[in-house]
Amino acid sequence: MVVEDREFREGEYVLLYMDERRRWIVKLEKGKKFHTHKGIVDLDRVIGKLPGITLKTTLGTTVYVLRPSLTDFLLKISRKTQIIYPKDMAVIAALADITPGSLVVEGGTGSGALACFLASRVMPTGKVVSYEVREDVQKVAEKNVKRLGLEKFIELKLGDLTEGIEERNVDAVVLDMPVPWRVIPHAKAALKHGGFFASFSPTINQVEKTVEKLQEEGFVDTRALEVMVREYKVKKGETRPHTRMTGHTGFIVVARRA
Ligand SMILES: C[S@@+](CC[C@H](N)C(=O)[O-])C[C@H]1O[C@@H](n2cnc3c(N)ncnc32)[C@H](O)[C@@H]1O
Incomplete structure (x- = not known):
């Protein structure tokens, strides 16, 4: 698949990557929060941004936001x-x-x-x-x-x-x-x-x-x-x-x- 290099839109799926074992595919929806055991990710901060951005959970853990691969x-x-x-x-x-x-x-x-x-x-x-x-x-x-x-x-x-x-x-x-x-x-x-x-x-x-x-x-x-x-x-x-x-x-x- 070709990795699309455009901003994330509401309704699409993203890969939240914390480390090798902690990775999730999540649908972007306005007002949605994603809960992990290392804090909460505010998905509003992803909409309109380019792949590769990093976010901090409420507990300060880094999360990378990427487009999911086919696998x-x-x-x-x-x-x-x-x-x-x-x-x-x-x-x-x-x-x-x-x-x-x-x-x-x-x-x-x-x-x-x-x-x-x-x-x-x-x-x-x-x-x-x-x-x-x-x-x-x-x-x-x-x-x-x-x-x-x-x-x-x-x-x-x-x-x-x-x-x-x-x-x-x-x-x-x-x-x-x-x-x-x-x-x-x-x-x-x-x-x-x-x-x-x-x-x-x-x-x-x-x-x-x-x-x-x-x-x-x-x-x-x-x-x-x-x-x-x-x-x-x-x-x-x-x-x-x-x-x-x-x-x-x-x-x-x-x-x-x-
Ligand atoms: C192990 S699953 C296939 C999984 C699939 N390769 C995948 O990656 O998602 C086997 C499937 O074959 C179907 N199946 C079994 N016998 C069949 C037949 N004679 N004709 C068509 N489908 C059949 C079963 O219902 C089952 O859904």
Whole structure:
């Protein structure tokens, strides 16, 4: 996303950054105060100012006011389901070659985090068509997509991916749902020759079933992997990995339609 360099307006979301662990996305409204355990922030003082301003809370703690990035938003969106994390989204988008102009079929939509991330890759000329089987879940995703202003690039469809994919000449099919192997024949019909199939699954049993079905359907260049990110605490003379890290999110399978 392009970081807009203009004054903050009433009604938009800002990132209040205090430190690594204390960061909040807040909607700017006249007369609104934001309470933290280190004092209160007066949001009236943000409207009309440029990103990068600093404020002091009533207890004297510094708060930086920035425009939220896409990942700031995605990690804070309303959730009806588990979402895919940035480390996995980024690798899926890179390995499935999702670029501006791509037509991507994605599902299940869930909370819409992956759909929004993929939309930010395919825009301004591409599109993400996202299928979800549950209407209540789709409503939450719709709200999230609108909040991020990505509705021009995401078409939300209510439907069961195991029953079929309507689109044709698709560049990539990306799945985050319990039975991706049951979608593979439909993905094959939807994809261009050379198009990419990618799926994200929490268990290795799902990976085995997915790869087996990909082979049966003649997909090639199949890879299975997981992404591990180890963050560091950086301090002169004391730099070392953080004690805790995310041990497991899921496995990624990528293949191409021959
Ligand atoms: C883990 S969530 C997806 C989260 C999403 N990737 C995100 O980042 O927000 C899985 C979703 O797949 C949906 N789903 C399950 N089976 C489906 C199917 N056969 N067709 C379409 N959606 C399905 C579920 O209802 C659920 O919302």
